[in-house]
Amino acid sequence: MKKRLALGLCLLTLGAATAGAQQLLSLDSCRAMALRNNKQMNVQQLKQDVAENLRKSARTKYLPHVAAIGTYQYTSREVSLLNDDQKSTFPKLGTAAGQRMEQVVPGASSAPAISTLLGVLDATGQRIVDALETDSRNIFAGSVMLTQPVFMGGSIVAMNKMARINQDMAEHTQDATRQLTLYETDKTYWLVVSLRHKQRLAESYLEVVKKLDDDVQKMIAEGVATRSDGLSVSVKVSEAEMNLQRVNDGLVLAKMLLCQQIGLPSDSKITLVDENADSLAEVTPALAADDDDARAAAMENRPELRLLESAVDLSRQSTNLLRAGNLPQVLLTGGYVVSNPNLLNGFEKKFGGMWNVGVMVRVPIWNWGDVNYKVRASKGATAIANLELEEAREKIELQVNQTNFKVDEANKRQAMAEASIKRAEENLRTAEIGFREGVITPTTVMEAQTAWLQAKSQKIDADIDVKMAQVDLQKAMGQLK
Template sequence: MKWFLSLITLMCATGVDAQQMLSLDSCRAMALRNNKQLNISRLKQDVTKNIRKAARTKYLPHVDAAGGYMHTSRELSILNGTQKYTLGNIGSIIGILDEQTTAIINRIGQKVSDAFRTDTRNIYTASVMVSQPIYMGGSITAANRIADIAEEMAANQTEISTQSTIYNIDKAYWTVVSLRQKEKLAESFLKLVRKLDDDVAKMIKAGVATRADGLKVSVKVNEAEMQLTQVEDGLALSRMLLCQLCGMPADSDITLEDEGKDELGTEITESVTDIKEAARNRSEVKMLQNAIDISRQTTKLMRAANLPQIALTGGYIVTNPNLYNGFERKFSGMWNIGVLVRVPVWNWFESAYRVRASKTATSIAAMELDEAEEKIELQINQSRFRVKEAARKLAMAKKNIERADENLRCAELGFREGVMQTTDVMEAQTAWLQAQSQKIDAEIDVKLSQTDLKKAIGELK
């Protein structure tokens, strides 16, 4: 019996834990953690960070090692054929010596000739070279600055992706809350029309209402059931979208913290003081400014290609055969140090054309920045107007609810007293439904308009 009770308890606990209660902040956190595009932006930011570190190494000495082996079909020869023949037959050429002496001198001459052989058919080489840039026309500094700006741009892109993710999750969250409120409203409305249908059915039996009245109410009941079904379907799809944005399975059983609230906390806060300053703080504007800065550094990079470049070089080279001791079959080498100077002389104005093109690209980027700032300022003004308009609509919606409640109460009372028709009650119910629905829409519009404003001023975090 004990194990059975334990099993029941475990099943109940599992059923409770299966449904997740999510707040707006928890949905944001999951979305920021699981959003693939945002994770891609973070990885791109890491890429630019490493590129910036790589650019810094251009200031430092670079060491290169190289080695090789080469086999040739012929060896290098210091002596030509005539000289080799002469040395090998020098005794015979003299011609005045006896035969034995001639042979001895020929052998000595041949040994001298053989000593001049290089035996370079198999060559081994190895070298270590060090190079230190001294002056590169400013190209290294410009390249490093470009890498710094690219890293800033990647960070701004990540911020844009973050705000976009938060905006989408907020929109999906409040859509679910809105549809849940409308689902409860549709259920309440269905109860109202079903009660009216029941009352009319009783009145038909009593002979104080016609069948036509009953049919009208029945049609209204069917419409209310259809509306409830549509809202339920929309709510299910909205929950799936929210789960997908949060990185959860689409069929997850979730409940939102704000679903059961009658009031959603629609306080209006004005957070914009200087529109121009707010526009400049937008990540999109910062990215355009980054583009201008990169274009300017690119101009410097183009100009550096037409300036002198100076570098120190040094290293150690070894060879086998030994080039420094009569081509001896041993490894031997030498140190070297030098200065490398490169001065462009003539390239048919290629650098000048590139510099002009880069300056023009900078001007284009500056114009795009000005246009973007103007559009963002307009967007901020529109968002501020929408917030104020949403607040006014919500205030009007609350007043309309009071009137609709009173109108419905009077219609139901008059219907019970027999002084009002069925159609009057249905009209009052429809007006009540519309007023309640407008209030829900107005509350959600206040939330979304404030989100739009925060996104417009770059403070959606």
């Protein structure tokens, strides 16, 4: 019992330790998790499946289709092959013949042989009437029909091309959603990294101003500094503490946003690989693409352009589909038909049927220009789609140029921020030496510390700007994958 209790406590402790452990995440792992958990990505995947099934459905229009039909019908009257006069005449054939014979030869019909013959004629006439009764008030019928399109005016070809284009559009939409998901994830990732480095900077700055405050308090006690100097430094300490608190809060919120994007609970404890880098310049390569290469890549890879190009193709195929309404249509037909009563054998109360094959041709003759109007409207829609495509190309070309320019500017700001840090560090070093030797006031030291803090913060911002400019360029070229 004691062993089981000890084992349970060990497992509970291990589980708690695992739950409280930090998850170390790289940019690639965050991207993969975001793609896996993004609901819009799942929606686009389902839409792609829908488009694929619709394309397969369109392909079946080329193939023969078979349908079975069964019917039952009750009618108040049956079909009659004889009219009413014939029904009353046939059973009296012998009687009518006897009357005619009496008119020609009186007493002839009373002879035994003649009388028997006339009776046979009456009975035969009645049997004929009875035999021609159809008893068709209860009608059962069934058929199996096969139809094979031969020429449908190009409508089936157009439908299949449209289905394929719709599938391509679903793929392009999924690609666009993928790139947007990666872009948003990258932005949040580097925001967390930036805030983490600013947190470390704020902590370092707080330690520096606290040390200065301690030194000034000692100088006040020795009478070599004024209480005004001490109050100024104390204010700087409070400002540094508030700044650190703001950075801490921003870091917590940024990590919560990143967790939401990658599908983790918002309170998950995560650590990013680039948080611990000594310098962000190590993870922000200053790269720029040649303008012509960047524009060519954007024209080839941007899913937005692929979508608009597919929209143009779809509009053209829609025109072809409408134009098919003015063209002849030819189908082969074949099947087997059964009925009860059997129409092929004197309406007997049995099922009987026959095979049939045929050709059906439909030729439109007059529709008041309905198809022509629709074709013209469709051509207008195609022209609109082409204009929108050209406009999108121009905007994307401008976006690529602007983004490439931003990359160059971010690289320059990064170099300038690096130079500013060197100057700020030298000024701070000189100010601290002068303060220790008593030739520089605490105010001058605080100014140097503030300048150092600003230079460091600007360097972090510049490094992140370089990385985000690079991400923007990749997205503008359609290469964010």
